[in-house]
């Protein structure tokens with residue numbers, strides 16, 4: 471009570487003092503107070519921002535806060551950063567090896583990272599579609615600041631690919647590093663003793679490669695009925711090696727089946743399609759639209775599109791079709807399903823590889839009818855349109871990539887003709903003869 475009374479008295483005196491001040495002095499006092507407050511707060515904010523910026527430029531040296539000051543000689547740090555030292559205090563690096571069932575959302579929760587940051591990251595990942603379903607064995611690295619901000623995320627996708635997201639000026643920028651590795655050709659040959667599948671397996675071809683061989687020649691040749699004991703086969707396969715290790719990525723370059731009556735040949739052209747020795751197409755030609763009907767384009771391919779809210783450049787890598795939910799989607803060419811699944815931003819999606827050169831992608835689907843690794847032909851029903859993921863209405867987002875770069879699917883120069891175009895015939899013949907030489911074979 472006594473304390474309260476004293477405080478009251480003090481306040482009264484203070485009020486009297488303020489009241490007794492001339493007006494000008496009163497305002498000067500207020501201004502001084504405001505100035506002091508600004509001095510207190512502004513530099514604090516500024517230095518905070520600076521710290522984060524410097525942390526972003528971390529080269530790959532250890533940033534774990536426990537061992538940093540001891541382990542890194544100052545001179546070495548100076549060499550890397552110049553005179554400006556980064557502030558490592560509080561940053562932590564987390565390394566995770568993905569186990570079956572792990573999701574990025576679980577990892578974020580465990581590390582105390584916000585759902586908003588995860589959303590931003592997934593939005594950027596729409597161009598890669600890699601964070602939707604992480605695979606067992608993949609390694610993930612996170613760099614997290616003391617105030618639970620994700621500064622960087624690195625995913626080792628496979629032997630060849632590493633994907634990095636880095637926070638810069640409040641947004642995530644991404645980088646996909648792909649090791650080209652080395653493509654080496656091998657010849658697999660054998661003679662038929664019973665089933666082509668078993669003989670080809672015996673010769674060293676994988677199940678996928680054998681399937682590819684029979685699918686390429688299926689319109690010309692019946693492997694079950696037309697093969698006889700003693701017939702022979704030669705298959706040229708390109709295999710990718712990363713740092714000396716087989717990446718499981720391969721491509722059938724050339725096929726020759728020799729029967730008593732006739733030889734059957736197939737050669738992979740630069741355009742991802744197979745042609746006979748005379749340049750006649752063995753696969754169906756590509757088609758422009760993934761539908762059987764025409765639908766209005768609601769948003770075109772636009773690499774320089776400005777985001778309506780942030781006004782930042784956020785490319786539209788595909789063509790949007792205003793197709794009602796449930797519209798059937800067909801593969802535009804022969805290929806293999808590289809990935810299919812769910813992604814929080816892209817919704818249900820399908821990625822199809824058409825040889826090494828072309829890739830197509832279908833986003834926001836309601837239904838997926840294919841699975842990873844499945845071979846599809848042009849016109850194969852792969853799914854149905856929908857409105858899943860972050861989507862503003864029923865539509866199909868359709869992407870076409872050439873050597874992993876998105877291009878305008880409505881304008882890209884597609885191999886639409888049945889045989890090798892005249893202006894590419896010379897290159898095709900050169901390639902064909904090179905493959906034949908590698909197989910030790912000649913055209914009869």
Ligand SMILES: [Zn+2]
Nearest residue numbers: 788789790867
């Ligand atoms: Zn779109």
